[in-house]
Amino acid sequence: MSERGGFIELERTVESITVGVRHRTEYGDLALLIASIERDGLLQPITITPDGMLVCGARRLAAITQLGWRTVNVWVRSGITDRLGALLAEQDDNVLHKPLTPTEQATLYRELKDIMAEDAAQRQAATQFGPGGKHGGESGDANLASPYTGEAGASRAQAARMVTGRASYTTLERIAHLQTLAEDPEQTEEVRQRAREELAAIETGSPVYPAFQRINAQTSIAELERIANDADADEVARHHASVAADHIRQTPADMKTAELERLATEALRRVKEQAKTKKPRPLRPAPEQDDQPVPQFPVRAFRVLWSEMANWWLHYDPADIAHALTDDEHAAFQETITGTNDFARQVAEHRATANTAQDAPAKATA
Incomplete structure (x- = not known):
């Protein structure tokens, strides 16, 4: 020795x-x-x-x-x-x-960041209470760490520098996010498996950012499906979530990852916003034949109605409407369109008859 x-x-x-x-x-x-x-x-x-x-x-x-x-x-x-x-x-x-491999770097980065955050908290407590306070005096691990601020960004940057030699921590955070999802029992098995596959691909040299975008899309789809299957959720929200999830899953396989992520996150945002807003009044279905007579409105009301609806189709996205309407609402919409077309046909016939009647005296005079 x-x-x-x-x-x-x-x-x-x-x-x-x-x-x-x-x-x-x-x-x-x-x-x-x-x-x-x-x-x-x-x-x-x-x-x-x-x-x-x-x-x-x-x-x-x-x-x-x-x-x-x-x-x-x-x-x-x-x-x-x-x-x-x-x-x-x-x-x-x-x-x-x-x-270290990329995932090994991320694992070390995560642990260093957590320990440094604890160390920062100890230092802050020691400064706050002083040598005679509850947390005053020596603080163990803090004596081994180089000085740094306790801010999250500074801690991440220092942890990244210690692992990679650079202060940029974005890539490490993205890999760490994948690792968290792969280990999270609250996530679906599909999400966990996808995260594990992305991590394995990163280990062999695949880029990190596209993997991060794909897993974001996957988690958004999983959340949409969770809402769709939640018996306690609002019925309209469940319907919207189900339609949106199916729509995203049917996107082309060659779609760019950025676009896929955007579609999924935007769909989830819309569903959550719709769930928070007050339910709109449902579209009124056409009256049954045996209902009481429908009150008739004056022509002036018709003119106002159609002036307000001029070019209405230019102000809506058909895809958004298709995803948003429930089956009952879509059926009511179709009934309204059918009734409108039938009404327009009758108006055209009456106008044609009236024009023919007006033309007859003129021809007789000639």
Whole structure:
């Protein structure tokens, strides 16, 4: 056993080293590393905590395990027993070796961000209450973190910089969103499976943003179908949600992801807005034959009605109307159109008869 600055080097049995939860789950091809260790030995010892928890060297440990080593020289570090310190050590070790995959980066980013948020809360409490307050004095993990503000954006940027070397966290947040959906028991199995498939594709190099758009569309469809199947929901809202979900599922497979996301999110927004608004008065169906006589209105009322309805079809989107109307409302609309066309035909016949009657005296005079 030898002691150096900050750590102790000693021999330890391989099986006594605990790997624990690691953010690197894919070690890649170990063949070259195994060949190097066979040829030159372990050039850099594995680092563990005093209780045998692995800090750095997961790939090296996997390689010597495959080689059948029973013991190995390790560095025992006593200054990184807290979770944040271990995460930072793992991050440093991975940056200098095989890069983390996109999903591994996102997992590490999520945990760093959460721990840094907790650390920020501890610092804020310590500042608020002072050394003599409830949260005053030393704050454990906070002493290991570099200074940063507790704002969400700043925490995300710093966590992203620690993982990728850049402050941009948008891509990491999108991958993290996919990971959350893949693990969320509140989501449908279809959504979870789609999220898992998108994550697997990202691991092989597929772009993140289209995957993010597709999962947004999928979650919107799932929410529409949830509303459509909710027996306690408003009947009209259920109908609108069902029609919208079916319409989106029937969109062409080659539709651009941005357009698909827009259609799905807009449809969900409309359904939710319709559910909040007061129910409109339903379209009145045509009177039955045995009803009481319908009151007749003066011609002046007819002129006002049709002046108000001039070019009415230019102000509505047929697709929106098709999705919005219930079956009963659509039937009433069709009855109104049929009655209107029949009325227009009768008016045309009366006008033709009147014109013929007016023309007859003129011809007789001629």
